[in-house]
Amino acid sequence: MAGHKDLYEILGVPRNATQEEIRKAYLKLAHKYHPDKTGGDKEAEEKLKEINAAYDILKNPEKRAQYDRMGTADGPGFGGGGGFSGFGGFGGFGDDFGGASPFEDLFDIFFGGTGRAGRRSGTAARPGADLEYGITISLEDAARGARRKIAFNRKERCADCNGSGAAKGSRPETCSTCGGTGQVRATHGFFSITQTCPRCRGTGRVISNPCRSCSGSGMVMRRRELEIDIPAGVDDGQRLRVAGEGEEGVGGGPRGDLFVLIRLAEHPIFRREGTTIYCEVPITMTQAILGGTITVPTLFGPREVKIPAGTESGSRAVLRACGMPDIRGYRQGDHIVIFQVELPRRLSPAQRRLLEEFERETEAGNYPKAEAFRSKYGK
Numbered sequence: 001m002a003g004h005k006d007l008y009e010i011l012g013v014p015r016n017a018t019q020e021e022i023r024k025a026y027l028k029l030a031h032k033y034h035p036d037k038t039g040g041d042k043e044a045e046e047k048l049k050e051i052n053a054a055y056d057i058l059k060n061p062e063k064r065a066q067y068d069r070m071g072t073a074d075g076p077g078f079g080g081g082g083g084f085s086g087f088g089g090f091g092g093f094g095d096d097f098g099g100a101s102p103f104e105d106l107f108d109i110f111f112g113g114t115g116r117a118g119r120r121s122g123t124a125a126r127p128g129a130d131l132e133y134g135i136t137i138s139l140e141d142a143a144r145g146a147r148r149k150i151a152f153n154r155k156e157r158c159a160d161c162n163g164s165g166a167a168k169g170s171r172p173e174t175c176s177t178c179g180g181t182g183q184v185r186a187t188h189g190f191f192s193i194t195q196t197c198p199r200c201r202g203t204g205r206v207i208s209n210p211c212r213s214c215s216g217s218g219m220v221m222r223r224r225e226l227e228i229d230i231p232a233g234v235d236d237g238q239r240l241r242v243a244g245e246g247e248e249g250v251g252g253g254p255r256g257d258l259f260v261l262i263r264l265a266e267h268p269i270f271r272r273e274g275t276t277i278y279c280e281v282p283i284t285m286t287q288a289i290l291g292g293t294i295t296v297p298t299l300f301g302p303r304e305v306k307i308p309a310g311t312e313s314g315s316r317a318v319l320r321a322c323g324m325p326d327i328r329g330y331r332q333g334d335h336i337v338i339f340q341v342e343l344p345r346r347l348s349p350a351q352r353r354l355l356e357e358f359e360r361e362t363e364a365g366n367y368p369k370a371e372a373f374r375s376k377y378g379k
Contacts, residue, residue, distance in 0.1 A: 007067060010054040015068070019059070026055040128155070128247035128256035132239070136263040137230060139270055143299040143324050145232035150260070152226075155219045155247040161211035163248075165218040172205035180204040219248060228260060233275070233327030236264040269297065275333025277323040280340050283307060288341040298322045298335045305337050313341040 008015050011025045029051045031037070038044035057063040133152050157163040166172050174180040178197035182204040185194050196202040210216025228242060239259045246256025264272075271278040281296050291309035295302045298319060305317050316338050323333030347355070365371070 005050075007054040007058055010050055011058065019061070022055070022058050026051065026059070125251040125253035126249060127253045128249040130246045130256040130259060132259045132261055134261040134263060136265050137234075138265050139267045139272060140299055141230065142234050142262075142264055143232060146230045147227055148230060149225060149227050152224055152258075153221050154224050154245075156222045157248050158211060158214035158218055158220045160213040161218060163218040165207045165211055165214060165216040167209045167211045170209040172203075172207050175200035175204055175206050178204060226258075230262070231327055233325040233329075234262050235272075235327070236262060238262045238327075270299070272324060275324040275326055275331070277333065277335045278338060279335065280338045281305075282340045282342045283311070285341060285343055288312070288339070296337055299324070303335070307339065311339050311341070313339065315339045 008017070011022060011029065013022055013025045017025070030048065033044045033048040033051065035045070035048075057067055131152065131154055133150055135148060135150060137146060137148070158165075160168065164172055175182070175197060177199040178184050182197055182200060182202040183194045184197045197204070200206050207216045211218075214220050224245070226242070226245060228240065230240070234240070239261050242258040242260060244255045245258035249255055269279055277299060279296065279298075281294070283294065287294070287307050288311045289309065291311070292307050293304055294307060296305050296319075300322060303319055303322060305319065307317075308315075316336055319335040319337065321332045322335035325332045344351075
């Protein structure tokens, strides 16, 4: 059980996670191990109880603080020693189950309930599902920022029935099985518990004459077009959150969010590492020997670079603050030019004679690396 495990590990969050991160992790796991998803698997049921018990402590700042200090939430005000070892059992939730408790959370998730308000009035408000959209941009757009138009499908409230699911001229009827509460009472062993009504599936209503546009669901799929701003410095694999652009909520709940997944197209000459940009630039043998000045491309336009006399392949020049900007606006990276000396493929007779003469005139010590190698390993 959860009492023998780290609560943060159970929910899959770090110890410095925010309350919102803990809540989201809990909802994700509760959805994953819900009986509707697992088909009543016993291991999944135990896992769900463990998740629910862990969340009951970490969602409460006082209980969480005590757990962080002492490794347990047992103690005055936390109802220690109950059925969930180390998690406060079923105590400390007030009379008639009036306060928040692990027991109530267990009803809400494990038995398909919708919270105290849901048991009194049918369907509880739930946020809509989050959506993800992938977009590929160039490295230049990532460096400068861009505005892009995207189009995607999402569930929205049916306009013909205004989300009720009932055809025009009719309305949903109160479920006769649960009396409109969305819940029915059932006995499980020693406990008499409340669970989701099988007829109305927790809505408290049944639709005799469903809307043709949405087939009674109250939702239809629609195309949504949207312009989004891509911030300068965004990197491959990052997700941009567009609040409130996900699917329609249920029971008056808020919309979900849209997450835009960024992919960077491969660049023909630039390579990115964080905020640093690398570019290999070929230079001629003459430029490498004599030196000079060349113009090189960067993400923000051409720049002049000096080639020192005697430059070898692999030598580098740094263009400060010409690389990728930091997405948080702290600084701008550098642009690193890597020189690659290119030898001529063909020589004219005159060029060959000049090079042979050049070689004869070369003094000892002019090629220290080659001379040292030959003296040590050559014949």
